[in-house]
Amino acid sequence: MDSVKLPDAPWRHWPGLDRLTAALGPGNARVVGGAVRDTLLGIPVSDVDIATPLDPQEVIRRLERAGIKVIPTGLAHGTVTAVSSGTVVEVTTLRRDLETDGRHATVAFTDDWKEDAARRDFTINALYADPATGEVFDYFDGLADLEARHVRFIGDPLLRIAEDHLRILRFFRFLARFGDTPDPASLDACTARANDLMALSRERIADELLKLVVAKDAVRVIALMLERGIFRPVIPEIVAVERLARVAALEAEAGLEPDPIRRLAALLPADAAVAESVGARLKLSNVQRKRLIAATDADLFGAPRAAAYRLGRDEAIDRLFLFDWPTAVADARDLTGWDIPRLPISGGALIQRGLSKGPDVARALRAVENQWVAEDFPGDDRVAQIADAVADQALRSSSSE
Template identity: 55%
Template sequence: MGPVTLPDADWRRDPALHAVVAALSNGANRPRIVGGAVRDSLLGRAVVDVDLATPLRPEDVMRRLKAAGLKAVPTGVDHGTVTAVAEGRPFEVTTLRRDVSTDGRRATVSFSDDWREDAARRDFTINALYADPETGAITDYFGGLDDLAAQRLRFIGDPAARIAEDHLRILRYFRFLARFGRSELDTEAYGACKAAANSLKGLSRERVADELLKLLALADPRFAVRAMLDGAIFAPILPEVTSADLLDRLIDREQAHDTPPYALRRLLALLPAETTVAVDVAARLKLSRKQREAMRDRILCKAILRPRHAAYAHGIEVARDALLLYADDNALEAALAAVTGWTPPRFPLKGGDLIARGLAPGPEVGRKLHAIQARWVEEDFPGADRLDALVAEQL
């Protein structure tokens, strides 16, 4: 096979990218595009972020960018990373590196001018592809192009050693498997992930949550999730996850009803449908308050028998998710139809309305208002005449 080059694409002609490349070039000694942009471009997928690697030291990168009139942000300068900003767009520029020491959570690095050495410290072969920004010529040190073509996910070098450097690579393996694999496990990689699964306990909950939610947000992560279950990968971090059956059903329903993936909905599908479990897991993963409430509300909707009542209490989106998660097959279509295109009404009464009708101000106003609203909801949000009758009953 002859030399492989990047396919033509609009992002390759981006003046902002060329401005950064020009600032960091010295003749033929140019930075190279690395990682996701190369991989995704070869697969014909959209390129979102363009990262660059360079033998220049971080201080030289900063100096050259500023001299070219570009903004330079030292986002991870101790590890060699500077963010270049051109025309308002960021480009992550990282100095070539070698690992000096690792402890499974973080690495101590030294800078290098050896491209192969930099490639060797990356995780998967398909992420260690470099491309010349001008010619598009690709440099591949570890068979990443063949793996990409075969939809094969392999670690660079010894999988156990790579995982020992950073335990998060276990979860990254399954996320990348869901994105780029073909429902086939690399025996060595999978064995190393299973053998090192308990090391996930040493990672910060935020890093674990970030990887899990990224995995669950993918189009169809079911093969990867089942592989994690079979390999006892969840056990050290989420022992509550014991089955993927509900996730299988949920994704089938999402696809049938043209519903985009939503990571928290899918996380709930992996957990027992109990608010205490959802709250505990969300707290353990250090999810935001908004995310915790989102999980709790979807489980609370399970106990509300009428779909529109659930939508009134928690919103259309939450009610739809609860139906997709928990509704019986024979009730799902009608339940979704009941909330699709429906706008929950606003309760039209306030305490002042009851006072105007003769109720004395005080705590009783709130109790009466709540009782009227409960009846109004129970009777499926009737109009003004019936609402007046409900008020009269309470007064």
């Protein structure tokens, strides 16, 4: 078989990359993993990882001798971060696993490229390339799998999952992003070991899940996961994919990027208690949890712009899409281009109209704001009229008491 070479790509011309690989020496640097895979698929690359048979201390010595900044970000696992002419690259010594417990691995360094490839998860992620010549090195038929859009574990799928349980979710995420039909043995192994997900930290699960739900083929793959009972051990609340399919279609029609929290909300029942429980279980940020809970309520405060003002733009679009607002797509497009205004009047303006400082002003200001929102955010002249009317009403009420 003729050797395969990487097509040209912007990252291959990053400043300082050639100096970095030259510092490591001939044959001692190969780009590995996602950068190789994505370049072969014609997908833009933002991160480059380099594998080397040199041990970490020798990597540091050679790079520093070449005037390249080195940060020892993960020395225990053989990884350093190199900064060369502003280009940031992770350089990792070839490794083999000594011991794994499904969450962490103890590794030893090696100079065997195939041994390093054998400890990776999927064949399409175990591709290496010479950064100068572009020659691709493939030890487990990853090129054929990439061409066939076939996501397959390297070696025995059950052993790969036992080494790191997160690989179950990664399998489905990669299937949703790159795959066509799932590898039967890999799919069966994920199904058989789904309970292993319970041993993982909820942060790791959340990270994978939020990446999965925005993947190109998320709807089809999540339907497969439900059929296979993958979510049951950790998020049993996810039982249907129909709402997600609808939200994904609306996002596409409105020209919006897939939103992970909106899509997670679409997988859950419209129940605030469930959203609160799942958000806490996944250790989402406070902002994410609040939004997930807000997405269980259909109230748009009378109009989409009113909802965007009261809740925020994304939160308003969540409700438009999740609760099938009749003109959801047009309204979402409107909100995307709309600058949410601030109330153009303060309590001081009401005090100038004769109201006393304190609760009376706060109540009157709320009344002005409510009327302003109800009238779809009119300009300053109309706001002044509203303020006059509210102040007059408040003064008459207080004088009659």
